[in-house]
Amino acid sequence: MDTSVPVRAAYAADQGPVLDYAEPLAVVWAKGIEGVQAVLRWASETGTAVVARGAGTGVSGGAHATAGCIVLSLERMNRILELNPLDEVAVVEPGVVNADLNAAAAEHGLMYAPDPASYRISTIGGNVATNAGGLRCAKYGVTRDSVLALDVVLADGTLIRTGQRTFKGVAGYDLTGLFTGSEGTLGIVVGITVRLRYLPVRTCTIAAFFPDVPTAASGVLAVGTARVQPAIMELLDGATLAALDAAHGSALAARGNALLLIQTDGFGAAAEADVVREVLAGLGGTVSTEGSVEAERLVDLRRHSRGSGLAEQLRVGEDVAVPRSALVGYVAELERMAAAHRVGLRVVAHAGDGNLHPTFWVGTAEGGGQQRLDAALDESIAVALSLGGTITGEHGVGQYKLRWLPAEQQEEVLVLQRRLKSLFDPAGILNPGKAIPGV
Amino acid sequence: MDTSVPVRAAYAADQGPVLDYAEPLAVVWAKGIEGVQAVLRWASETGTAVVARGAGTGVSGGAHATAGCIVLSLERMNRILELNPLDEVAVVEPGVVNADLNAAAAEHGLMYAPDPASYRISTIGGNVATNAGGLRCAKYGVTRDSVLALDVVLADGTLIRTGQRTFKGVAGYDLTGLFTGSEGTLGIVVGITVRLRYLPVRTCTIAAFFPDVPTAASGVLAVGTARVQPAIMELLDGATLAALDAAHGSALAARGNALLLIQTDGFGAAAEADVVREVLAGLGGTVSTEGSVEAERLVDLRRHSRGSGLAEQLRVGEDVAVPRSALVGYVAELERMAAAHRVGLRVVAHAGDGNLHPTFWVGTAEGGGQQRLDAALDESIAVALSLGGTITGEHGVGQYKLRWLPAEQQEEVLVLQRRLKSLFDPAGILNPGKAIPGV
Structure with a gap:
């Protein structure tokens, strides 16, 4: 536990915009499940708010501290407990970094598919808390689609296990899905069983410059009509290209006002790439040739294109x-x-x-x-x-984004969600003021 | 509404084993959402149990009538309300038969992936209620993975919409997942928005006979190690082959004591099939050649292999x-x-x-x-x-399967599920005695 001023400040906010700055009373680093249970029992008894946090890379303020809270950091619970290549399953602690799990899986020809842009620094626990997406989602699904089972500490310190280790399982209500994306407001995830997938035997990358965004977007639909399922299909507008040029000294903006980056993978990667190149060229795109090194470099640049911007x-x-x-x-x-x-x-x-x-x-x-x-x-x-x-x-x-949720979801749905929150966290100590409005 | 004896008997049970036979007081066929709402308002006021039912093809007794209930059949709400090939989305009423949705999607080069063995007769609503699987799940996921949004009538007749029309969406708790697989115990699904996927441009089918089940099962793992992701990978033991022989006059059992049926699909289908054939032959399998018509016929037989059996x-x-x-x-x-x-x-x-x-x-x-x-x-x-x-x-x-659930799930999890049930259905009118024990 640390109550020093610099540490409290360092753990006051994640990378999201801050609407209501507050510093935690203290930061506690859990080393294991029993520690998390002890913290939650104490928090329940004292009515203290608990904000769980992984690497703090979230961008919606889900891990911002709130007044009078403690921050419970799970970053030191970072062991891969099991990686079973025959079952294609891994069991990890919440603080395992996404890229570290992928590196371990790759040794067995496997991957953990969800790849948020932050994958080099964000944790699987944080990915589960936000049901993180990424670039490969269109083909491989979001975090929820790779989570089989969760170990969760409830508000009163009770440890439960949801889901199952098998790929399929329909016993009981889908508590695994309910906790995934609940941003630490229903319970604290302390263990995650994930499904791994085969590392593609091959990937092919295509870059296509277009005169404008509408033409590039029509390329997205045309690739679908050709029944190709890319692993990655990213669209960058002219202003993004200009920003990349400014940051990296490239000259992308001169080549078009929109860029489509497409990656196909697996045994059909080359055949799919051929179709993609033909389709995009037919729409007037300037398409990279087979095996283009530049196309691969552009995908890498894209993964890091959001953070750039000027201090002023x-x-x-x-x-x-x-x-x-x-x-x-x-x-x-x-x-x-x-x-x-x-x-x-x-x-x-x-x-x-x-x-x-x-x-x-x-x-x-x-x-x-x-x-x-x-x-x-x-x-x-x-x-x-x-x-x-x-x-x-x-x-x-x-x-x-709390203020916008009522514009998307009807009041009856918000009421149900508040009641779910009360069911799991009657005292309201778990990450208050996040995920759903009015609690 | 029909209260005649033969109709009440016809709707007393689905295809699951019957532990506690009961006939409904009446069968009501809903023609639209307002009708479902009216039934649930009436049921709430009178404390009448409501068992929702699609085609009645379930095999766990999820649609069995219970004493004093009415059966609410959704089979006549069978319109495909929208099929948008550019969005790769369809919106259907619950009574749409799985095969009918697939036929409509195929006209646009698309498919609805989840394919329970009953796909020719079961409804999407029933598939959602059980979170149905099927043959193609290993590659394409189960029903939950294809459901984007649900329209649900709650126990008191309130209509809500969960989820979103987009492939990705993390606003609010995952109510869509909670209702999927809840077997009509939390609400009645009256509309389903599903994600469609590209119809594979090609499929390749491989049949491999093995001397015994362990060798065939080692083939399953070896295909994975070769990083091939089949769409279908079915294992049939010798007794199943003998049963097929008895039913169809074939001579499969003479060729081995285990059969592996594998289908690869998409642009890489042929390349994957080559790898599969090589891997399985290497293990001693007798492997069908490329383009084998028999292999395809065997997959078809397999889809219908469970129901066969003798009257005695x-x-x-x-x-x-x-x-x-x-x-x-x-x-x-x-x-x-x-x-x-x-x-x-x-x-x-x-x-x-x-x-x-x-x-x-x-x-x-x-x-x-x-x-x-x-x-x-x-x-x-x-x-x-x-x-x-x-x-x-x-x-x-x-x-x-109620009696076995406590052997799988800890009491704390069962308690949570009972509390979820109470939250959504405080009077216990929705499909009582199903899905979770002790309510």
Whole structure:
């Protein structure tokens, strides 16, 4: 336990926007399940709020401290307890870093599929807490689709095991799904049994530059019509290309106003890549040739393209998802909003599953910048919802998106969720003020 | 509504074993959401139990009538409300038959992946209620993995919408997952938004006969080690082959004591099939050649291999799942049990995901047959659990498996589930006596 000022400050917030800054009373590092149980028993007795935290890489403020809370860090519970290549199953503690699990799995020709952009630093526990997505989701699913079973410490310190070790299992209600994505508000995940998948025997990467975003987006749909299922299908707009150029000295923006990055994998990777290149060239794309090293480098750049920005900018990255056919229209709407509210805009999208990360920004020196930024954000959410979308595809609601949830979900659903929260956490000590509004 | 004797008898049970026969007071066919709401409002006011039912093809007794209940049939709510090929999404009423949705999707080069053996007659609503599996699960996931959003009528008649239309979405707790597989005990699903997937451009089918089950099971693991992900990987034991021979006049049993049926699909189908043939031949399998028409016919036979049996037999089909590495040992245990309890045994397995369907039988004329059958069943469940397995991979708990659930799940988990049931259905009118014990 540490109650020093610098540590309390270091654990006050994750990487999400802070609406209501608070420092924890103390930071506690759990070393095992019994420690977590002891903390929760104590917290229940004293009515102390507990904010669980992995690596603190979340971007919705799900791990922000709240007034009077303690932060319970699980980063030191970082052992891979089992990796069984025949069962294609691994059992890990919550503090295991996503990339470390993947490295261990790769030794057996396996992978852990969910790959949030933060995979090099984020923990499996945090990935479970937010039901994290990533680049490979369109083909391999999100975190929930790879979680078989959970060990969870409930608010009163009781340890339970949900789910099963087998790939299939329908005994009882789906508690595993209920805890996954619940952002530490229903219980603390202290053990995770995941399904691994075969590491693809081959991957092929294609980069295609287009004159504009609508044409690139039509490429996304055309690849689908050709019945190709890419592992990765990323769309970057012209402003993102310009930002990459500024950061890396490249000259991407000169080659088009939109870039589609596609990776196929498995035994059919080369055949799928051939079809993708033909389809995209037919739409007027400038398509990389087979085995392009540059295309692979661009995917790597893309994985790290959201964080970049200038110190003198206020910026907010969004995480909406829309039905795939609405991609083109939604990007056009975003551009209209940016102009109307006089804010900067760049867009990257996991286009294969309609999940967009628009970033809006204003100069910090500009008067009224924050208000214009907020207005643009609010409108971007409203329009995504009007198109049949969601306020969060993969980042979670956390603290930051609470205000938008009632625009997506009807009051009757919010009532049910509050009652679920009360059922699991009657005293409201687990990560209060996160995930669902009004508790 | 129909209260006639023959109709009440026809809707008294699904295809699962009957432990506690009861006929409903009446059968009501809903024609739309408002009708379902009206029934539930009336049932809430009068305290009448409501058993929702699709095609009645379940095999765990999840749709068995209970004393004093009405059966609410959703089979006439059978419209495909929307099929959007660009979004790869369909919206259906619960009574749509799985095969009908697949036929409609195929016109657009798409499929609805979950394929329970009953797909030609079972409904999507029933598939959702049981979180149904099928043959293609190892590659494409179970029903839950294809359900994006649900329209649900709660016990008091309130209509809610869970989930989202997009492939990704993490807003709020996972109510969609909670209702999926809840067997009509938490609410009545009246609308389902599903994700479709690309219809594979090609499929390749391989049949491999082996001298015994252990060698065939080692083939399952060897295919995995070669990093091939088949769409279908079915294991049939010698007794199943003999049963098929008796039913169809074939001569399969003479060719081996175990058959592995594997289907690869997609752009890599042929390359994967080449690897599979090489791997299985290397283990001593007698492997079908490329493009074998017989192999395809055998997959078709397999889809219909469980129901066969003689009228003078008492038999029960099981549905356990074990970790894949335990397949061999578990089948050996099953054979030992069958001998010890003097019951017949045949085994088919969705071997790719460790989901086995052993069938035990005795002659009806034998004294004490039912007792021996029950003893074998109980032991088969206990051993599956001891190997890290589950009592139900894909059929659901229903009424029939209630007695085994406490052997799999700890009391604290059962308590949580009872409290969830009370939260959604405080008066206990929704399919009482199903899915979780003690409510």
